[in-house]
Amino acid sequence: MKPATVAVLFFCAASGASAQTVRKPCEDLKAEIAKKLDAKGVVNYTLTIVDKGKESETPGKIVGSCDGGTKSIVYSKSAPAAEAKPAAEKTPK
Numbered sequence: 641m642k643p644a645t646v647a648v649l650f651f652c653a654a655s656g657a658s659a660q661t662v663r664k665p666c667e668d669l670k671a672e673i674a675k676k677l678d679a680k681g682v683v684n685y686t687l688t689i690v691d692k693g694k695e696s697e698t699p700g701k702i703v704g705s706c707d708g709g710t711k712s713i714v715y716s717k718s719a720p721a722a723e724a725k726p727a728a729e730k731t732p733k
Contacts, residue, residue, distance in 0.1 A: 668706075684719065689713055702715075
């Protein structure tokens with residue numbers, strides 16, 4: 641291999657490794673995801689930060705990983721206020 645090719649491969653490998661070790665704070669990532677969802681007009685959703693491995697306890701879809709992969713962000717759709725089910729009404733007898 642040419643020395644220039646080796647240098648490029650080494651640089652790519654080193655930069656990839658350092659990118660994986662960056663720990664993005666969960667609140668920052670959650671804010672970024674919310675901003676993107678809002679920009680697309682998505683309403684009535686919830687973003688929840690959960691510990692890695694506990695995602696199945698929170699209904700929804702995993703949309704991000706943060707804090708060095710120790711936590712996940714789960715997206716779930718919530719019912720709009722107008723469509724929320726009313727409390728049980730009493731019927732007169």
